[in-house]
Amino acid sequence: MKRLKVTLVLLFMATIGNSQEVTQTNKHFSNTTETKASPNKIWKIWTDVPNWKIWDSGLKDANLDGAFELNEKGKITSLEGKTSSFKIVSFEQGKSYTFKSNLPLGSLYVKRYLSITNDGTTFTHEVWFKGLTGGLFAKKFGPKFREMLPQVMQNIKKLAEE
Template sequence: MNKAFLSLQTLLLMASLGIAQSNTHFSYSLETRAKPAKIWQIWSDVPNWQQWDTGLKSAELLGAFAIGTKGKLIPDKGPKSSFILTELVAGKSYTFKTKLPLGALHVKRYLEEKEGKTYFTHEVWFTGLSKGIFGSALGKNYRRILPEVMTRIREIAER
């Protein structure tokens, strides 16, 4: 019941913001009793992303956690890819981008604290001429596993 309510809340929030759920642009939000700093610690610890990202074999950041820093991702399936941190508000949000043929994959993670509760969101979108192709090829699976990924983050944060 709680998961369904949160999913409905997320859909309503996205609709109010003009963000429709599709395989080319989607997000998922959860509430946790953990403090925002704990979620931030998990998110910004790039070498340990595979602990909670079920589709990832390894991740590496080639420098400080800062705008413009590049990194590498090795998924469980598929080729190694590079990414770059494109936006950062320390302790609140960040976005990274992975180049794709004729497009890009963007991942934004952000935190909110309201009335003593922490809410965290993972948003994914594809851009460029190939966004429909990659939305179908990759987005469908990412969208399917995102609730599990977010639940794993919450479990780690609440330990």
């Protein structure tokens, strides 16, 4: 029995893996970009919610109810005019955050994190769908989001390096 528990724990740990080793599918994907800009510049861009529309080509508008911190809520509006609520579900000041948008019987997660390198900053934008309908939403929205993400990351890089 003990051996089974150890095996299950090891299997679980292997499946959660490291975020930087994302298998690129429509259900879970990421993009990592390097910049000479400081981590602080990337962080300021990422946490300036009303200006997300400047660099995120899929957004018409975004707002946050209060300060950018854990459990704070906001809304994003797509170019098509669909408004979705989100909540910041993890937060590490100056390093990373994750927000969650509820979907019918599922969720969309967006995680953004950065690290300092010898040449500047590496920053990552990771997206995944979960829940009973996660696969359906991934099929519908994943290809479009994946296609836009590299340009979104370049937009952030350009802003940070100005």
